Amino acid sequence: MADAAAQAVELAEAAVAGDRRALARLLTAVENRTPVAEAAMRRLYPTAGQAHLVGVTGPPGSGKSTLVAALIAEVRRAGRTVAVVAVDPSSPITGGALLGDRVRMQAYAADDGVFIRSMAARGHAGGLASTSTAAAAVLDASGFDLILLETVGTGQSEVEVAAAADTTVVLEAPEMGDEVQAIKAGLLEVADLVVVNKGDKPGAQRTAAQLRAMLVATASRDADPARPRPKRPEILITTASTGEGVPELLAALDRHRAVGREGVSAAARLARAEAQVWAIVTDRLRDRLHDEAHREATTATLGEVADHRLDPYAAADRLLATFATEAAP
């Protein structure tokens, strides 16, 4: 443990000083949830919180990676640094993953102001990996101005990224659905910006107009301010492959950040803290249920559920009760 702490301090100091190899190794430790990662986080977390964390989410094939690549170019033109955490799904069957987001982000090999890291979701549902927020915090503490969190291709309800990011961008492709799709609860509700990408395709203008009508114009203005309300997102059109609309997108991101800083965001920061801590709690619970001391009992309980001899609620209570009677590790 003392070794881990010393190694963590060394890696953290080097990463903050701009050593990209140390940063990369630290991110591996975070992904693998090692003691080094925890010790490093203790050191880095207090200095994180400076970067603008932007979540980019949307259905598979809507152009998330291409848009992220276009944003990198725009951010570099503005003289700011940028890091990307790009998440792709892990196989539920083999645990393997194909991480293909770098394919569209090649042009920055020699640019020290750009850092791209692919992550496998490793069984975590919700659009990110369970360690993505921690990875973003490490990149934040390492001094990047903007951090883009690109989710796996999402459906309607993977809203986790909204808790992880200061600003959430939801991508839509033209003609993906009608007005009823736009007023369903879920992903579109958590968008700060809705981007209709592939703006050169027929129907982009109409899709944007429909989204605007449904998401912005119909949002009630006189609701009780104490009640939680869906956001009223800004709607933009981009063509990521040509860069069309991307300067406007960066300007909108900056505007959103400025507004967020002035107020409201206390609740958002609390939500992020909760999501982050909660992810660790569930990870640790799962780890402990499968450790040496508990594996047998856990498997037996799960077996009873599989055979319908025990209901899932009673099983969960039983597993939790094991910990209630034990001292903390």
Add this chain to the structure above:
Amino acid sequence: MTDRPLKVLIAKPGLDGHDRGAKVLARGLRDEGFEVVYTGLRQTPEMIATAALQEDVDVVGLSILSGAHMTLVPRVTKLLRERGMDDVLVAVGGIIPDDDGPALRAAGVAEIFGPGTTIAQVATYLRANARPRD
């Protein structure tokens, strides 16, 4: 966390456009439980070294069918060494004449996989020889 997946970069340096083999291998290794970073066609040695470093991979797999391996592969291994990644296992796949093997190995290549190699052979080799970082 000792049973975490090995992370492999599959890259295609050089100018040939034949990426079917690289894609089949990338997908096959995914099915063998590896985390595979695939970066696509026409990678410069610089791009490959940067990707390997940022992704902190355990293995770099280079697929070359253009005949330019004697130029490109040593450039990649040299860049990896310069950036402190000399503990990364480098393997080459593609059309590599037997006569070039010794020079490539001297340049830091651990293994060369020619036509007819199965996915399972590659997976078994990597599991036995790559050193996972923690």
